[in-house]
Amino acid sequence: MANAHSEARRIGEEIRRARVLQGRSQTDVAAALGYHQSKLSRLEGGRGTEDIRVLRAVARELGIPPQRLGLAPAQDASATDPEADDMHRRTFLTASIAAIAAPNPPTTSHGHLVRALLPGPGPEGTGSPQDTADLYRRVGAALSLFHTCNYTELERTLPCLIADLRAASTGDRDAVSGLLATAYQTTTSLLLKQHDQGNAWLAVGRAMAEAERSGDPVVLASSVRVQAHVLVREKHTSEAVTLVRHTADQLTGSYDRRSPKYLAAVGLLLLRGMTAASIGGDRAATKEFLTEAKAVSQYVTLDRPDAWATFSPTNVALHELSALVAFGDAGLALQAARPLMRRHIPVPERRAALWVEAARAYSQQGRLADGYQALRIAETCAAQDIRRPDVRHLVADMAARDRRRTLPELHQFSRQLGVPA
Template sequence: MAQMADAQSEAGRIGEVIRQARVLQRRSQKDVATALGYHQSKVSRLENGRGTEDVRVLREIAKVLDIPPQRLGLAAAPDASPSDPGTEDMHRRTFLAASVAALAATPTPTMAHHDLIQVLLPGPNPAATGDSSGIDELRERARTVRRLFCTCDYAKLEQALPGLIADLRQVAGGSSGSAEASGLLATTYQTSVSLLLKRADQGNAWLAAGRAMAEAERSGDPVVLAASVRVHAHVLVREKHTAQAVNMVRHTVDQLSGSYDRRSPRYLAAVGLLLLRGATAASRNGDRETTRDFLTEAKEVARYVAFDRPDAWANFSPTNVALHEISAAVSFGDAGIALQTARPLMRRHIPVPERRAALWVEAARAYSQQGRLADGYQALRIAESCAAQDVRRPAVRELVADMAARDRRLALPELHHFSRQLGVPA
């Protein structure tokens, strides 16, 4: 009870800091919400001390209202102390370089990332590897890169993508280029988008999403096109264009929905994943009704299909729907609901490591919202045991740093040690 009272008191304090900063700048709640890409009700809830434990939103509002992160209970920015802009920029680059070095055991991932970006850039087709002589081999390699993503082996994935893209571009762009080759290339670009977003590289994710859409249109396959719309919406959400993402998903789903009992499993999985992306976008936009509508329709689709394996073309199943319900509840600040939904999944085997890790990371966010930092830390360590590379992506590292910053009494030395291990001390 004391912990809960402390958490409520802290939430009220943070809400008042946000309100005062907005009033001092003579800005309306609607103006701030527009800058954030959220609905006005989101800002109102924050000022009333609700949802203030969502560190992603707090970091965004700290930037928009120029609030020092520490005043919102966040880890200080590494470049906050210098006053000279040139010095600030130097420190920022030094910190980023150190962070990359802490995550990479060898220089290979950095080289692979460079190769991936090069193959995404406009220009002549890159040199093919010559490893594949036919569409069957290319199809198998496309399955392999998808499997690498689902098992969170991001280092190997980043190494495999450039060569596959080069080979597929050669086949798809040749005189005998086939619709299937364009579809495989679109799917490989989609996997590239997902990886780049895991790396917090939104700029190049835009590039890959555009290429995915173009190849999907060339393929003429509505399933591939739906998947390309989904990753495009994912990038929009990351860039805070949540309303646009919702509209894009809704428009596409309206053309594909219905007659689910007569559709192929592949078709259903594409529609289901698109609906879940819409739910994520709507929840980030503070729209409960639209979130509920997307999730309800996704549950209907999940009655007819379940792809729940690392080697599947797509990962859609009732389990994935439940995971998105948890994520939506966390976005709304409903930590209790999130954890109640998560508990049955915690006792169930989830075959896809990326999805297992997602469950425990979202649980950690919910525990953090309740001020239960010890439980949040344990959830993160379980996520690490499911997929070590996934826990080392920027979004999770930021969560760990902010949890450590909130442990002002240093009651959890293991949390601070974990934060230092990830290269993001509070």
């Protein structure tokens, strides 16, 4: 292990030396390669040097003999063929997902929704032919249900939607695979809200398989994002960071020439990496993901409940707040929350998240009354979101700490949620 670290540092120093001798900045070289500046910074620091394709690109750009970076001379098509590079990326992702961790078995049954994820006959669909445009509209409606925290209706909607997507006989199979992957992604997110990691593993496996079939980098990035979310829930934070980091490195850069949907997918992926890093206690990685997410947010604002992805500078600020709470920096978190509390946030899930994170920060400071008030405001934003296990556990913890019962309304709220202290 020590030898590997030493070799990585040596390679990083070779790259740095070649760049400096040419009088070029990290930003200049990274832009020429189509990467973010932080990617080159990591390489020069001895991180990420295991990606042979990236090292070959750096060697070509800086005129470094491949052997000095531990590479054999390029003799095959994969060194210069974009399609081969894309296949390398997909293969890496598939292998990573299969090898990172074995999922726990499903622990909760959701009837029709779970049957829709299993092989073989599942719940019945509408039985009527539907074109791609109608399927696209229905998937968008399901996403809107998630963004507005209407989880009960979403769970009723998804099985029939998945059945119709699986039965679709339209000629545009790539598009249908992308829509089906999105439906599975939404299912994964819903199951994670309910703390059903077992069935979430099943759903995200389906999402990744359909994303691969679609060949769409936006769909692939979104599927990797929910995969990382499942990994974080299973406490595999470092693996989640690695998965997000590798995927994002293939997609970042040239933001001024990307579509809003592409940028939103990349931005949300970076925010998921930021969440994973902060939960894992990695401040450096958290800062890197935050910097890159802010760069993406300069080019796109999708901040509506009916958008396919809700990514904007506001969403970045909300995730920065969550990271501060994860690190236990309650004072800084509340300082970051105050301007957001005065900002219009159109998406109910995001509005509720702001006040829940504020409640966590207040709780960290022992300000239980303020925390309770924040939770009641969150309830007005998204009543169903307050009843998910994460928030119910927070309320139960706050009530348990009020040993003298100076806040009877907090204890009543706890009983209403079914989690008395």
